[in-house]
Amino acid sequence: MSDKVKVTIDGITVEVEPGTTILNAARQIGGDIVPPAMCYYSKLEGSGGKCRTCIVKVSKGSEKDPRPMPKLVASCRTTVMDGMEVQNITSPEVLEARSGVVEMLLINHPLDCPVCDQAGECDLQNLGYEHGLQKTRYEFERRTFERIDIGDKIQLHMNRCILCYRCVFTADQITNKRVHGILNRGDHSEISTYIQTAVDNDFSGNVIDVCPVGALTDKTFRFKNRVWFTKPIDAHRDCPTCSGKVTLWYKGEDVLRVTARKDVYGEVEEFICNTCRFDKKKTADWVIEHPTAVSDTSVISSNHYDTLKPLPVIQDNPKLQHANKIELEKTSKF
Amino acid sequence: MARKLLLEHINVPGINTFDVYRQKGGYRAVEKALKMTPDEVVEEVKKSGLRGRGGAGFPTGMKWSFLAKPEGVPRYLVCNADESEPGTFKDRYLMTYIPHALIEGMIVSSFALGAKTSYIYVRGEMMPQIRILERAIAEAKNAGFLGKNILGSGYDLELYVQPGGGAYICGEETALLESLEGKRGNPRIKPPFPAIAGLYGCPTVVNNVESIAATVPIINDGGEEYAKIGIGRSTGTKLISASGNLVRPGVYEIELGLPVEEFIYSDEYCGGIANGKRLKATVAGGSSVPVLPANLTLKLANGEPRLMSYESLSEGGFATGTMMGSGGFIAFDEDQCIVRNTWNFARFYHHESCGQCSPCREGTGWMEKVLHRLEYGHGKMSDIDLLVDVSKKIEGNTICPLGDAAAWPVASAIRHFRDEFEWHVKEPVKCLDTNYGLANYAEPIAKVEVSTEK
Numbered sequence: 001m002s003d004k005v006k007v008t009i010d011g012i013t014v015e016v017e018p019g020t021t022i023l024n025a026a027r028q029i030g031g032d033i034v035p036p037a038m039c040y041y042s043k044l045e046g047s048g049g050k051c052r053t054c055i056v057k058v059s060k061g062s063e064k065d066p067r068p069m070p071k072l073v074a075s076c077r078t079t080v081m082d083g084m085e086v087q088n089i090t091s092p093e094v095l096e097a098r099s100g101v102v103e104m105l106l107i108n109h110p111l112d113c114p115v116c117d118q119a120g121e122c123d124l125q126n127l128g129y130e131h132g133l134q135k136t137r138y139e140f141e142r143r144t145f146e147r148i149d150i151g152d153k154i155q156l157h158m159n160r161c162i163l164c165y166r167c168v169f170t171a172d173q174i175t176n177k178r179v180h181g182i183l184n185r186g187d188h189s190e191i192s193t194y195i196q197t198a199v200d201n202d203f204s205g206n207v208i209d210v211c212p213v214g215a216l217t218d219k220t221f222r223f224k225n226r227v228w229f230t231k232p233i234d235a236h237r238d239c240p241t242c243s244g245k246v247t248l249w250y251k252g253e254d255v256l257r258v259t260a261r262k263d264v265y266g267e268v269e270e271f272i273c274n275t276c277r278f279d280k281k282k283t284a285d286w287v288i289e290h291p292t293a294v295s296d297t298s299v300i301s302s303n304h305y306d307t308l309k310p311l312p313v314i315q316d317n318p319k320l321q322h323a324n325k326i327e328l329e330k331t332s333k334f
Numbered sequence: 335m336a337r338k339l340l341l342e343h344i345n346v347p348g349i350n351t352f353d354v355y356r357q358k359g360g361y362r363a364v365e366k367a368l369k370m371t372p373d374e375v376v377e378e379v380k381k382s383g384l385r386g387r388g389g390a391g392f393p394t395g396m397k398w399s400f401l402a403k404p405e406g407v408p409r410y411l412v413c414n415a416d417e418s419e420p421g422t423f424k425d426r427y428l429m430t431y432i433p434h435a436l437i438e439g440m441i442v443s444s445f446a447l448g449a450k451t452s453y454i455y456v457r458g459e460m461m462p463q464i465r466i467l468e469r470a471i472a473e474a475k476n477a478g479f480l481g482k483n484i485l486g487s488g489y490d491l492e493l494y495v496q497p498g499g500g501a502y503i504c505g506e507e508t509a510l511l512e513s514l515e516g517k518r519g520n521p522r523i524k525p526p527f528p529a530i531a532g533l534y535g536c537p538t539v540v541n542n543v544e545s546i547a548a549t550v551p552i553i554n555d556g557g558e559e560y561a562k563i564g565i566g567r568s569t570g571t572k573l574i575s576a577s578g579n580l581v582r583p584g585v586y587e588i589e590l591g592l593p594v595e596e597f598i599y600s601d602e603y604c605g606g607i608a609n610g611k612r613l614k615a616t617v618a619g620g621s622s623v624p625v626l627p628a629n630l631t632l633k634l635a636n637g638e639p640r641l642m643s644y645e646s647l648s649e650g651g652f653a654t655g656t657m658m659g660s661g662g663f664i665a666f667d668e669d670q671c672i673v674r675n676t677w678n679f680a681r682f683y684h685h686e687s688c689g690q691c692s693p694c695r696e697g698t699g700w701m702e703k704v705l706h707r708l709e710y711g712h713g714k715m716s717d718i719d720l721l722v723d724v725s726k727k728i729e730g731n732t733i734c735p736l737g738d739a740a741a742w743p744v745a746s747a748i749r750h751f752r753d754e755f756e757w758h759v760k761e762p763v764k765c766l767d768t769n770y771g772l773a774n775y776a777e778p779i780a781k782v783e784v785s786t787e788k
Contacts, residue, residue: 050690077523097727101727103727137720163692163695186686186698187695
């Protein structure tokens with residue numbers, strides 16, 4: 001069984017270990033064909049399958065049983081079979097269903113991005129840009145909740161929550177008591193801690209990092225700044241409780257916020273402790289490594305680099321000028 | 335008179351007690367089964383062609399044969415008595431009046447599956463039934479049919495009744511198992527199926543009350559004898575809980591293959607539509623199946639009579655058919671409003687959605703709000719297409735079938751009763767105190783209409 005299995009996703013074949021999920025196989029390929037995931041978190045056991053944004057079409061079950069799967073499947077929880085063929089962005093059916101899911105996620109979301117601390121690094125915002133509609137078709141009052149303080153450092157803003165259960169899994173993982181979970185059911189279900197007590201744990205701050213939206217926010221960073229005005233720098237310190245590997249978010253000389261380091265899929269590499277996250281906000285506390293690599297499509301990297309000027313050769317040659325018309329117009333605008 | 339297998343002795347006084355039930359030939363199946371091997375019992379159920387009575391209609395024998403049997407791991411049988419589908423009340427009836435039929439079935443089925451511990455998960459609202467079952471279990475235990483070394487065969491079985499919290503979602507088998515384990519009743523993501531990893535991670539079979547009770551006549555008479563009743567792949571008898579505007583609503587045991595027309599109008603069964611009115615629409619199998627207008631209820635699209643069987647009811651797919659479901663037959667007369675009824679169902683699903691996956695959590699609430707608006711005369715024409723679109727976005731994109739169950743009634747109501755929805759938009763004041771009436775919903779279909787949309 002140690003033989004690798006072949007899976008084809010959007011026409012790209014990759015060999016993966018048996019038992020890998022379609023989503024992780026797609027991540028091994030990388031690029032645009034990776035389905036978006038709002039609730040799946042590779043570091044959290046049992047997560048996934050809930051948000052339905054990662055649904056894909058299995059057009060061929062396996063080499064042995066080539067029948068397609070009857071329904072779209074959640075790629076984060078479906079394991080690959082040898083010879084499986086999967087359609088993600090090449091299937092209009094998938095894109096249609098996914099935009100439906102995004103619409104559903106947004107109908108009760110307050111869309112208060114202008115005042116939300118998560119804006120700029122929000123998975124739902126990215127998803128909405130890519131798959132959402134220009135205008136909502138939902139004409140009813142959105143559901144609202146009171147804001148809840150979970151301890152003195154974390155605030156829960158339930159209106160923005162998409163019920164991905166990531167924070168529930170995180171809380172379950174850091175403590176063996178059940179202190180954090182879901183109350184009620186259906187569209188009135190809400191995240192809550194046991195009678196609003198704090199999640200009292202050295203690692204509780206990680207619920208902020210795993211939250212894909214702005215439902216769980218850092219009270220020490222609340223309304224301090226927009227993420228795209230801050231510059232992320234990787235740093236570390238010798239921490240007795242955690243690995244101490246973090247990203248510092250600078251504005252000028254000040255460290256406004258400390259988070260765990262995140263990979264391209266927005267997942268933290270290692271959980272960090274609350275001391276690192278909330279209490280060490282001086283450059284002197286840290287050993288600076290290097291600027292964090294941020295995708296150039298991310299809003300965080302905007303305004304940090306000079307606009308590319310067209311090469312001199314283009315400015316001279318009228319033929320090339322015509323070919324690069326759009327680029328030139330952009331520079332003249334700036 | 336049609337043959338009755340489950341409800342044969344329903345009118346015998348004291349049939350809910352062990353002694354009377356035993357006198358009437360009860361627990362013969364246990365005696366017979368314990369002399370057979372477990373595999374022979376499974377084979378007998380397979381031969382009978384019994385299909386799950388809980389809604390999906392999956393062959394029970396097949397389900398049993400999928401059960402993984404690793405060494406040293408306990409196996410469980412769980413009886414799903416979390417009956418909460420609007421329009422379905424057959425299991426409650428069975429448990430109230432002949433609880434020993436279920437207990438006997440549980441012993442036979444547990445023996446067939448090699449389960450040493452079995453659970454009956456009863457919906458929390460059914461407190462009287464829980465008491466009845468607990469008394470019946472105690473009686474059976476006293477008589478030596480439960481506990482250690484049943485009837486000297488060396489087979490041990492403990493049977494427990496577990497009250498649920500009263501959530502519709504806990505009728506979904508994996509949510510039921512979660513709830514039974516003491517967790518929040520959220521459906522699990524499949525695979526793994528319960529037959530591989532179910533209760534406490536062990537192989538588990540979850541069956542409906544009626545499926546389990548039906549194993550008793552199967553073992554008594556033999557699987558082949560049972561398979562002779564019914565039509566085609568729909569074998570045996572089925573309990574139908576008839577409700578709505580009928581002369582005699584109630585629980586009826588029918589032989590599968592009975593024409594729908596006979597079921598509604600014959601004096602043996604429902605006795606026609608109450609108060610001399612005419613039939614407008616039916617929901618054939620509990621609230622989650624597509625609603626059908628009267629003409630399509632009684633006749634297939636090709637003009638042949640529709641029968642009460644798994645195949646005939648679903649004939650024509652979703653364009654002109656419906657489903658057997660759990661046998662909750664609801665009839666609507668000409669004075670009933672389909673929009674109101676659809677809203678009522680949508681409200682139910684909105685309330686019962688577990689909130690785990692996004693399309694169902696958000697979509698059920700959305701549909702309910704739009705339908706509420708339509709029903710109370712504030713709707714717009716575009717709302718109708720919006721509902722169709724939302725139901726399509728929910729259907730098939732959820733973890734468990736609750737999403738489908740919420741989408742189908744809405745989609746089918748609009749498919750067959752679009753006129754009525756449009757009338758609600760056009761006549762926002764009139765629709766508050768009158769209703770659309772029968773219209774042409776009972777007229778025979780002129781030609782075969784084949785809808786191209788999925």
